[in-house]
Amino acid sequence: MSNDPIDRLMALADAARDGAYAPYSKFQVGAAAEFEGGHIVTGANVENGAFPSGICAERNAIAAGMAKLGPTARLKRIAVSARDATGVDRDAPPCGACRQVIAEHGYGAHVMFRWEGRAIERPMSELLPFSFVL
C-alpha cells in the first residue's frame, strides 16, 4: 500500500466495497471518511427492496463517523470507490444527496473519486457550490 495519505484513503474505500449489500444494482460502493484528528471510518452502500430506503456508502461512513466521534466532528477528506458486477472499477462521484451531507460535515473537505478511470480529488466547494446550510 502506498504511503501517500490520499492513495491510502482510496485503498480503504476500495476495500470497503467488500461490505456492500447491492443485490439489486450489483454496483458495489465503498467510502472512507477521514475526520479532523485522523479518525477514518469506512462505509458501503446498503440497498433495500424498497429502493428509497437504501443508503449510499458515503452517507453510511459519515453517519458512522459522526456517531462515533460526536456532533463536533468535522470531515477532512472522503474517498469513494465503486465497481460493477464484473468487478471492474467504475467512475463514481458522490450523488447529490451525498454531496449535501458531505457539505454539512465538511464544506472544506476534499473528495476523491474515480473519473474517466483515474482517481481525482476535488474540494467539496467545487462539487457543490452555493451549498445550502442552516
Ligand SMILES: [Zn+2]
Ligand atoms: Zn450518494
